[in-house]
Amino acid sequence: MRRDDLADLAAVVAVARAGSFTKAARTLGLSQSALSQIVSRAEARFELRLLTRTTRSVAPTEAGERLIAALGPVLDDLDAVVASLRDLRDNPSGTIRVTAVEHAVWTILRPALATILSDHPNLNVEVTLDYGIADVVADRFDAGIRLGGEVEKDMVAVRVGPDIPMAIVGSPAYFDRHPQPLEPFDLRHHRAINLRLPTSGTVNPWRMMESGRESRVRVEGQLQFGALAPIVDAALDGLGLAYVPRDMVDEPLRTRRLISVLDSFTTDLPGYHLYYPSRRHASAGFRLFVETLRYPRKVKKSAFRTSAQTD
Numbered sequence: 619m620r621r622d623d624l625a626d627l628a629a630v631v632a633v634a635r636a637g638s639f640t641k642a643a644r645t646l647g648l649s650q651s652a653l654s655q656i657v658s659r660a661e662a663r664f665e666l667r668l669l670t671r672t673t674r675s676v677a678p679t680e681a682g683e684r685l686i687a688a689l690g691p692v693l694d695d696l697d698a699v700v701a702s703l704r705d706l707r708d709n710p711s712g713t714i715r716v717t718a719v720e721h722a723v724w725t726i727l728r729p730a731l732a733t734i735l736s737d738h739p740n741l742n743v744e745v746t747l748d749y750g751i752a753d754v755v756a757d758r759f760d761a762g763i764r765l766g767g768e769v770e771k772d773m774v775a776v777r778v779g780p781d782i783p784m785a786i787v788g789s790p791a792y793f794d795r796h797p798q799p800l801e802p803f804d805l806r807h808h809r810a811i812n813l814r815l816p817t818s819g820t821v822n823p824w825r826m827m828e829s830g831r832e833s834r835v836r837v838e839g840q841l842q843f844g845a846l847a848p849i850v851d852a853a854l855d856g857l858g859l860a861y862v863p864r865d866m867v868d869e870p871l872r873t874r875r876l877i878s879v880l881d882s883f884t885t886d887l888p889g890y891h892l893y894y895p896s897r898r899h900a901s902a903g904f905r906l907f908v909e910t911l912r913y914p915r916k917v918k919k920s921a922f923r924t925s926a927q928t929d
Contacts, residue, residue: 626660628693630668631686633657634678639671710903711740717752718745718763720845721863722890726763726779730910741903749844750817755895760904766888773893778911781886784825785864787876791856798879802826802835805880809858810839811849824861827885837861863887889913 629646633653636642643653661668668682678686718727723745731743746752746759754762754773765782769775788796788808799805805824812821821842823834839858843849846862853860853867854875860867870876892911900908 623660623663626656626663627685627689629653629656630660630682631690631693633669633676634682634686635690637676639676709740710734710738710901710906712901712903713742713744714761714904714907715744715759716746716761716763717748717754717757717759719749720747720847721782721866722763722779723747725863725865726890726911734906734910738903738906741906743907747845749813749815754893761892761894761907763890763892766891769891769893773895775891775893776908776911777889777913778892779890779913781889783864783886784861784884785867785871785878786824786859786861786880786884787850787853787867787871787878788859789854789856789876790874792853792858793877798877800880802828802833802880802883805835805837805859808837809841810837811841811843811852811858811860812837812839813846813849813861814842814844816844822861825885825887826880826883828883832885 629642629648632646633639633642636645639650639653639657643650646653648656657669664681666681667679668685670677670679716727727743727745734741735743751764751768751770752759752762754760763778766775766777786799788798796808799808810821810824814821821836823836826833826835837859841849841852841857843852846866849860850862850866850870852858853862854870859879864871864878867876867878871878892908894904894908
């Protein structure tokens, strides 16, 4: 069926349901004469009378009744879909799919979502934890959260967090066996607990600052993980040095279960950015999501806890 045929038949159904050309024309935003011409055109095309007209009323013929019974529910479904799309545009609802690293989930997403989800019960957020550089279009995500320097140039990028202070930490038991490093060169004598990056298949380099210049140091070790929380736990167990965001180890540093080293050489990482492919025609839910995460935020941050930390 051609698109014009469907539009004409939809007009016939509208007239039959309204029982009046005048009422149907008002609903469709057409003149009465234009609507009459559309109905006549449909009847001529199918060589069947679909509506019986009198000066006082309009009623469907047998052919018209069959048309309404078959096409009416389809048109109702289409109207419902269109209405739901308008609601998605105007009201925060639907599902937002996001890819993020777990540190960003705890420090950026978790406190922000506490406000969004409680205030908007029809909005859902699905989060996938991943340290790879996700292609949000190919992987059907609405957005991703990564460090500023990792965002592709063709993406819209919105800063959602401050720069991230880093720390190199080890347990007292580890330093009983290994002298504390005094400069980055000393790290060659230590064992690292490394973060493995799934996209490149390599370990995450440690960013160090020496004589005003940043370098990236790869420290060898026996342990690798695909997330930061188990790296902190392994450091607490004395299995090596960990290079992690400082806010992940505030509590064990305060209680001396971990000791930070090379503080004057560690440099902050660029803050997290939300990235997505286009600003155009975003849903109300996604617009709310972006504006809530935009840095600086007004919501209170929640402390990051590893499995080894207790309330």
